[in-house]
Amino acid sequence: MLADGYKDRKLKDKVFSTAKKAKEAAEKYGKENVINATIGSLYDENGKFVVLKTVADIYKELPPEEIANYASSFTGDDDYKKSVLISLFGDEYKNFLKGYYTSVIATPGGTGAISNTVKNYMNRGDKVLLPQWLWSPYTLMVKEKEGTPEYYDLFDKSGNITVSSLGNKIMKLSEVQDNLVIIINDPCQNPTGCRFEKEQWLELKEIINSASKKANIILILDIAYIDFDTRTEKEKKDILEIFKNFTSKVLTVFTFSMSKSLTSYGLRVGAQIALSNSEEVIKEFSYANSFSCRSTWSNVSRGGMKLFSSIMLNKELQLKLKKEREYYRDILIKRAELFLKEAKESSLEVLPYKSGFFLTIPTYEYTSKVEYNLEKNNIFTVVLPEGIRIALCSVPSDKIMGLAKRIKNIIYESKNS
Ligand SMILES: Cc1ncc(COP(=O)(O)O)c(C=O)c1O
Incomplete structure (x- = not known):
């Protein structure tokens, strides 16, 4: 009965099924004997889901009509x-963006922001560039509109981060497609925690500008985890400056998510932030993407948006939120340092991690054996095609301790059995 092209669809979400197995194991063997490294949300050192106090307090104080009513526009409330813009470019965003054009469209989470962009810019049948190690819904978004994912390597043969694979693919595809959509998840890449540094961005800018002589380039920068990056404000600003140096044939769409920034996953609030030096490009972005909002989800949670603007437009609350988030970011750093130190001591290979919720251990062709043996030992991870993802965000430090060595032994056993 399904429409053409929709018939063979079945979502295989391993994350939820593995999480279920972890829960069952905890009931059977006791919570203290099970490591559940599958959950992608932030948990504290007592294993409790993190609700930021600033966020919870403000939300509770919102007038009921601010929660129950529709948003004032399909594209989101003005204060939101x-x-x-403040959250990404700082309080001085107007100065920062002088001479450039922007448009913000509220979406249901970062998911809505990415899919809305793919939908509006990918021509049917096109290839879209996605990272080799990735958050898997990108693939679904591309397939949803009958596109084909084309994966670029994030690391070179020596395991260092590189833009050369991405660059080569950009140059090739720009020769044969009118539009080229590229998704980059940076910083705090899910699942590896890797990040492009300034030199990589500068290299990429040259490549993209050169490719834009042949095709329109739509660069989706998924910044879902940006608030957990470990760089200084100045370093982050320096990177953002680079996005002002693209040609008018390049459109950057930053995709923002309140899920991680406010640990408000269930409120489903995010945004597309389009940036270009062409007024025309931004105008058509606004028109077409508003159309998609209206036809897909109509409008976004008014209460969620009000919650964000109540905090961001109040200096004191903004600072309070930042401090609270920094507390948890420091916990993440501590967990990562502990894991990486022990990984080094036990010669466990880990993909280059810089910051964020996750890190990845490559397990190559032994992946399913490793998965089986890990689970036998009550260690539950998200299994990727050639690796396993450890959610540092949800495993307390006392459970991180010794984990790298255990995983190393299990991988050794899996390779040699
Ligand atoms: C890399 C990445 N991008 C975007 C999202 C979108 O999250 P949401 O739709 O909840 O904002 C997630 C959520 O897990 C993610 O991991």
Whole structure:
């Protein structure tokens, strides 16, 4: 009965099924004997889901009509849009963006922001560039509109981060497609925690500008985890400056998510932030993407948007939120340092991690054996095609301790059995 092209669809979400197995194991063997490294949300050192106090307090104080009513526009409330710009470009965003054009569209989470962009810019049948190690819904978004994912390597043969694979693919595809959509998840890449540094961004800028002589380039920068990056504000600003140096044939769409920034996953609030030096490009972005909002989800949670603007437009609350988030970011750093130190001591290979919720251990062709043996030992991870993802965000430090060595032994056993 399904429409053409929709018939063979079945979502295989291993994350939820593995999480279920971890829960069952905890009931059977006791919580203290099970490591559940599958959950992608932030948990504290007592294993409790993190609700930021600033966020919870403000949400509770919102007038009921601010929660129950529709948003004032399909594309989001004005204060929310302003708050999103502040959150990415800082309080001085107007100065920062002088001479450039932007448009903010509220979406249901970062997911809505990415899929809305793919939908509006990918021509049917096109290839879209996605990272080799990735958050898997990107693939679904491309397939949903009958596109084909083309994966670029994030690391060179020596295991260092590189833009050369991405660059080569950009140059090749720009020769044969009118539009080229590229998704980059940076910083705090899910699942590896890797990040492009300034030199890589500068290299990429040259490549993209050169490719834009042949095709329109739509660069989706998934910044879902940006607030957990470990760089200074100045370093982050320096990177953002680079996005002002693209040609008018390049459109950057930053995709923002309140899920991680406010640990408000269930409120489903995010945004597309389009940036270009062409007024025309931004105008058509606004028109077409608003159309998609109206036809897909109509409008975004008013309460969620109000929550964000109440915090971001109040200096004191903004600072309070930042401090609270920094507390948890420091916990993440501590967990990562502990894991990486022990990984080094036991010669466990880990993909280059810089910051964020996750890190990845490559397990190559032994992946399913490793998965089986890990689970036998009550260690539950998200299994990727050639590796396993450890969610540092949800495993307390006392459970991180010794984990790298255990995993190393299990991989050794899996390779040699
Ligand atoms: C890399 C990445 N991008 C985007 C998202 C979108 O999250 P949400 O739709 O909840 O904002 C997630 C969520 O897990 C993610 O891991």
